[in-house]
Amino acid sequence: MVILSNLNVWDIEKKNFVKRDLELEIDENKVKLTQKEIDASDLLALPPLFDIHVHFREPGYEYKETIETGSLAAFSSGIFTVLDMPNTNPITDSVKAITQKKEIARKQDYVDVLIAAALTETNHTELESIEQHCDAYKVFMSESFGSLSISYETIERSLATLEDLMSVKPIFFHAEDPAILELHKNEHQHHRKRPEEAEASAIQQILTWSEEYPNLKFHITHISSNLSIKILEMANRKNLTLDTCPRYIYFNQNTKMDSNIKQVNPPLRNAVDNEILLKSLATGLIDMVSSDHSPHSFEEKQNNSISGMPGVQELVPSIISLVNNGELEWERAIEALYDLPTNLFNLPEREIDSDLIILNANTPVEVSKEWIKSKAKWSPYENMNFTGQMIYAVKNGKVVYQNDL
Numbered sequence: 001m002v003i004l005s006n007l008n009v010w011d012i013e014k015k016n017f018v019k020r021d022l023e024l025e026i027d028e029n030k031v032k033l034t035q036k037e038i039d040a041s042d043l044l045a046l047p048p049l050f051d052i053h054v055h056f057r058e059p060g061y062e063y064k065e066t067i068e069t070g071s072l073a074a075f076s077s078g079i080f081t082v083l084d085m086p087n088t089n090p091i092t093d094s095v096k097a098i099t100q101k102k103e104i105a106r107k108q109d110y111v112d113v114l115i116a117a118a119l120t121e122t123n124h125t126e127l128e129s130i131e132q133h134c135d136a137y138k139v140f141m142s143e144s145f146g147s148l149s150i151s152y153e154t155i156e157r158s159l160a161t162l163e164d165l166m167s168v169k170p171i172f173f174h175a176e177d178p179a180i181l182e183l184h185k186n187e188h189q190h191h192r193k194r195p196e197e198a199e200a201s202a203i204q205q206i207l208t209w210s211e212e213y214p215n216l217k218f219h220i221t222h223i224s225s226n227l228s229i230k231i232l233e234m235a236n237r238k239n240l241t242l243d244t245c246p247r248y249i250y251f252n253q254n255t256k257m258d259s260n261i262k263q264v265n266p267p268l269r270n271a272v273d274n275e276i277l278l279k280s281l282a283t284g285l286i287d288m289v290s291s292d293h294s295p296h297s298f299e300e301k302q303n304n305s306i307s308g309m310p311g312v313q314e315l316v317p318s319i320i321s322l323v324n325n326g327e328l329e330w331e332r333a334i335e336a337l338y339d340l341p342t343n344l345f346n347l348p349e350r351e352i353d354s355d356l357i358i359l360n361a362n363t364p365v366e367v368s369k370e371w372i373k374s375k376a377k378w379s380p381y382e383n384m385n386f387t388g389q390m391i392y393a394v395k396n397g398k399v400v401y402q403n404d405l
């Protein structure tokens with residue numbers, strides 16, 4: 001047993017911190033905590049957080065990441081739930097592949113792994129059974145990593161089927177219009193091959209679909225540009241939610257970073273996009289934030305033109321740093337990483353007395369090779385200093401994880 005006295009506990013209703021003492025059990029096999037009472041007046045207790053967009057690469061690409069290594073990276077930073085994306089091998093587009101991934105995910109108990117099923121060119125006839133097993137759908141409107149692109153015609157057919165099935169599961173869209181990418185495919189620089197117009201045009205299409213299918217739940221993930229925000233500001237969106245990633249707030253084409261390391265889809269944009277995306281997250285125009293953790297081995301990332309970068313472990317400290325810098329309110333940060341994802345997946349709310357994370361918002365976190373838990377062992381955020389690393393994770397009233405600071 002340990003008593004955390006004068007702890008600042010987030011009150012979901014009041015949307016503020018309230019001072020309280022909290023008595024917790026300790027899992028002595030996992031946590032060495034000898035004090036009976038800790039003065040917790042500097043510590044914050046938050047609900048366990050979500051990352052609604054990760055690629056844990058298993059099955060098929062275990063040399064990049066496994067569900068276990070990715071989950072530990074997430075959990076060590078305060079994330080208890082992730083949505084895993086379907087571009088694994090086999091692709092998660094059938095009941096069999098979903099079941100297989102769930103079995104792998106059950107071997108670790110760090111995080112709850114929700115499974116996104118791909119909507120593909122071939123599986124629209126199997127959606128009735130897939131609907132019983134998946135937690136969300138993912139639509140790759142254009143090629144990214146893995147062969148998953150699907151024609152607009154098949155997307156429409158799949159949406160009509162999901163509407164008939166009265167699906168309430170969120171449909172995640174990677175929004176880049178393949179016709180616009182085709183027009184720019186001979187450009188030399190990655191970000192010119194995939195211009196912001198491609199994202200904007202895809203978003204316009206998704207807005208049309210969201211109006212045609214008012215009972216389905218649409219979600220556009222990893223919004224990267226100011227042009228997209230201009231369109232979304234004007235839109236009437238009742239059944240459409242949005243997220244962006246810290247990389248689109250922290251980095252742009254002028255950031256000093258190797259061009260291969262920088263390569264990601266959609267690409268990094270400009271400083272003005274960083275600013276507008278942060279502002280849109282702060283005002284709530286962008287509902288949520290995700291990492292789009294997409295690890296590759298450092299060798300293949302450095303030597304090949306391959307898109308994607310890690311970020312699951314950096315998600316929480318990068319957002320808390322924005323709060324500490326006065327650029328984001330706590331209320332918005334917790335909404336973006338907890339309340340709205342809970343609603344999106346229709347999950348019950350966590351009881352903050354038994355499931356919570358405890359952190360000191362001011363403790364510096366340096367992203368170093370030693371700190372990184374992802375199997376990739378590299379990060380675009382390497383050598384950056386954040387604040388707000390989780391110290392303890394509590395599940396079912398028991399402290400089950402402690403970070404060395």
Ligand SMILES: [Zn+2]
Binds near residue numbers: 054
């Ligand atoms: Zn992704």
